[in-house]
Amino acid sequence: MTYCVAIAVDAGMVFCSDSRTNAGIDQVSTYGKMYRFGVDGQRQFVILTAGNLATTQATIAQVKRDIKERANTSLLTVETVSEAADYLGDVSLAQQEKHAKTGNSFEASFIIGGQIANSKHRIMLVYPQGNHITSSKDTPYLQIGESKYGKPILDRILTPDLNLDTCALCALVSMDSTMRSNLSVGPPIETLVYRTDTLVLNDPLRFSEDSEFLRELKRSWDQRLKDAFRQMPPFAWASSWDKSSDERNEAY
């Protein structure tokens, strides 16, 4: 499985992905899932991948080929991030259909985020069916892969006016919760921060299994969550409860 999250706020975008790939529990490998494409000062794109590894690898290979061979449509030619998502969806679908006659499903999902000079930075989620959605002010993030464990913290913390360091920290805490509860998501964790209108992509930070930062983040969040829980009003306080239900009690 996989967990990838992208966050878009006024100040920029944050991308975060794990690197575990598995086909069954005993065939586990490490593959990065973050790809960067761009021309400094003109356009920058980040793609995160989830789903069938053959499909995602073939899709990324085609995206690269289209750039190299100056195809009519490529990440070089699209005029908006939404168009880029359309293009990515088409490439993904074409790759899936190549093998569809076997009757199996080779679905893959993508997040593509980026900025083209003189337009707004955006993030898009490309579904296996090729269509896409974007984020909103109320939901300034998108997830692919094993998304449920890490969703509550995103829902609580993220707002469009947050600074990028806080967003990156939130993405990593979300990733930590996911790794804690799901074996199929694991390090190295890659995190990339893009600042609005810079039109330059830095290298992603890469946190390996024994990264001191990742370990400290894990320990620190675990401790703070436990402290937070300990400070909760005691359950005994529930004596101000509504009323108990009696209907489904079967005494015999």
Place this chain on the structure above:
Amino acid sequence: MTYCVAIAVDAGMVFCSDSRTNAGIDQVSTYGKMYRFGVDGQRQFVILTAGNLATTQATIAQVKRDIKERANTSLLTVETVSEAADYLGDVSLAQQEKHAKTGNSFEASFIIGGQIANSKHRIMLVYPQGNHITSSKDTPYLQIGESKYGKPILDRILTPDLNLDTCALCALVSMDSTMRSNLSVGPPIETLVYRTDTLVLNDPLRFSEDSEFLRELKRSWDQRLKDAFRQMPPFAWASSWDKSSDERNEAY
């Protein structure tokens, strides 16, 4: 959808369930999912249900009928909680098979927990296929339904030596995280606490949509989580990161 969780620790058991049922987003109803069966001083069982509502209702009806008609096997006759889970699995499978010829799936899952005099209290998860698992010292809880959002807090907090009030609070926080992130799980929330060797079941606490306790718990946990997050070491600390990865950077 549904979310139910049961916790078994040395001091006893906690059961917690929501009451939302939906078939599509515009067909939402309220059904309790917690059922109690017992003879005071002799044996007590609690059943939580998830999945196809027709199957769970038919299964519970059969369980009641078997008790009433003094069937050869019923919750009155089983000698262990594990046997009770076997019996429940058989009843559930029989109900599913009645309608299987339509080609549709009517799967349901159950948690059954209880204690029979002179034996240990146990909780069991009964799969749609009729087989079951129990909890362990390392994982002293079981979940059915929409389980992922509320799993991280259970993983972090629960240990076999916790007191029952703390377990109940943890179950409610887990329920709160689930309701926050998933529309198909909702109040009233029923919570039942069983104390080891009492062999008596109290009425469950029932927290309705406008329960002051539930609202306070939600507000309080939200605030504490945000505070905990704010106290985290800043992301800038990550400047002690390992190293950045460069391989997948495509500049063109």
